[in-house]
Amino acid sequence: MCLRLFSAHNVVFKSLKSHLSQSVHGFSCGGVSFTSVSLKGRSCLTLKDFSPDEIKKVLWVSGDLKHRIKHEKQCLTLLQGKSVAMIFEKRSTRTRMSTETGFALLGGHPCFLTSQDIHLGVNESSTDTARVLSGFCDIVLARVYSHTTLEELEKEASIPIINGLSDLYHPIQILADFLTLQEHYGSLSGLTVSWIGDGNNVLHSFMMCAPKLGVHLKIATPKGYTPDQSVIEEAQRLSTQHGTRLSLTSDPMEAAHNSDVLVTDTWVSMGQEEEKKRRLQDFAGYQITMQTGSVAKPDWTFLHCLPRKKEEVDDQVFYSPRSLVFQEAENRKWTIMGLMVSLLTDYTPHTPMMKF
Missing domain, CATH: 3.40.50.1370 (Aspartate/ornithine carbamoyltransferase)
Structure with a gap:
């Protein structure tokens, strides 16, 4: 974990150092x-x-x-x-x-x-x-x-x-997520993020932001828990506009395939406590484990906006060097x-x- 954190911070420092000769006033990117x-x-x-x-x-x-x-x-x-x-x-x-x-x-x-x-x-x-x-x-x-x-x-x-x-x-959560990924990978464009879980407010914000940053988005939700239809339609439009890929499935392994980042969130949000028993049944098979990551890219990472429960992601992933959750929380x-x-x-x- 320490080596991975040091490496990520070192990448950011080297990137900053290599640009110190440039003036930030009027600094441009892509014109x-x-x-x-x-x-x-x-x-x-x-x-x-x-x-x-x-x-x-x-x-x-x-x-x-x-x-x-x-x-x-x-x-x-x-x-x-x-x-x-x-x-x-x-x-x-x-x-x-x-x-x-x-x-x-x-x-x-x-x-x-x-x-x-x-x-x-x-x-x-x-x-x-x-x-x-x-x-x-x-x-x-x-x-x-x-x-x-x-x-x-x-x-x-x-x-x-x-x-x-x-x-x-939940826009402020997604800003933290993308700052975390930028720090870790050095850039965002071309990354593939796979959401495995509920079609909730955090996912909606991913869908409104990812295409604008050149990030591909793969979504796996159980039947009956898909994102809001109007959000899906807008995300599809944004993906077409910005040249990114958006896919929706009910198969977690399909979503995780060849992905850079695996993401999940709580399956039972505040105000849904009475639905807990049914939700846990409906989300069976959606827990993120090393088996889920076995079909992702070799250097895949994991995000969760917290608080986390073990049914959503097991300890082996959550406390592994692949997990960026505590950097994500600080951000x-x-x-x-x-x-x-x-x-x-x-x-x-x-x-x-x-x-x-």
């Missing part, structure tokens, strides 16, 4: 000047709304902040004097900690709000809540049950709204920081553009 890409004032409810260049810019900012703060030990107060309202209808470990610690590390003030702390949708409408919070803080991150709640907040707010998770999408912090900085400022990264 696009990424320093001219601005997201300031935007919301992020779904990566469906973001162009390939905008997603790459967020990942670049995230990697830059990680390098400057973690590795160079710099103190950056990019969000000094700003505050974030963190609305949590659902409990959380990674989303809460990444947002609180990340915003504070950049000099800002995080405010954690549960459904017991505010009147959202109970004694006060989402419309009124959005207008009130717009006068108190600079940005809102909301982890909610219904995606329509986010849409209502975004419609009425005069400040950016970030989707911290909804029943339809939730750097990517939420990168996203918030991008939505609130015109920050230009100091490190060279990473390879996509």
Whole structure:
């Protein structure tokens, strides 16, 4: 594990070092000047709304902040004097900690709000809540049950709204996943990611993002657990537009074949506890094991957004050198920081553009 982590970090360091002679001002990739890409004032409810260049810019900012703060030990107060309202209808470990610690590390003030702390949708409408919070803080991150709640907040707010998770999408998770893969492989374009599990909000976000980064996506879900049809149609359109492959099957081994990355998630999300017994039966045969990986590429890796249960992936895979889950979890912090900085400022990264 240590050798693999050292190797991955060494690849990133060498890549940065080899580009130090280039000026980041006006740095371009494929003819696009990424320093001219601005997201300031935007919301992020779904990566469906973001162009390939905008997603790459967020990942670049995230990697830059990680390098400057973690590795160079710099103190950056990019969000000094700003505050974030963190609305949590659902409990959380990674989303809460990444947002609180990340915003504070950049000099800002995080405010954690549960459904017991505010009147959202109970004694006060989402419309009124959005207008009130717009006068108190600079940005809102909301982890909610219904995606329509986010849409209502975004419609009425005069400040950016970030989707911290909804029943339809989980964009901040996917940003962390792709930063992790970029760090490990050195680039993203041409990778094949295989999703083996439920057709849920995390998968939906993969489908809205992967084609824009040149990533092929293979999906295996049990019958009755396929992704939302409108998301499938949009993903098919994006794959055609960006020249990537998208396939859907109910056979986990078919999806895993010749893949670079195997990914799964919980089979029983919050709010589905009463369905647990039936879901475990329906997902029989979907556990990711070394046998699953035997048909993937020799250097295959594994991702899981956590929390993990053994029926989804066994210990042999989860705690193996192939597993990137804990780097993935840490990158939730750097990517939420990168996203918030991008939505609130015109920050230009100091490190060279990473390879996509």
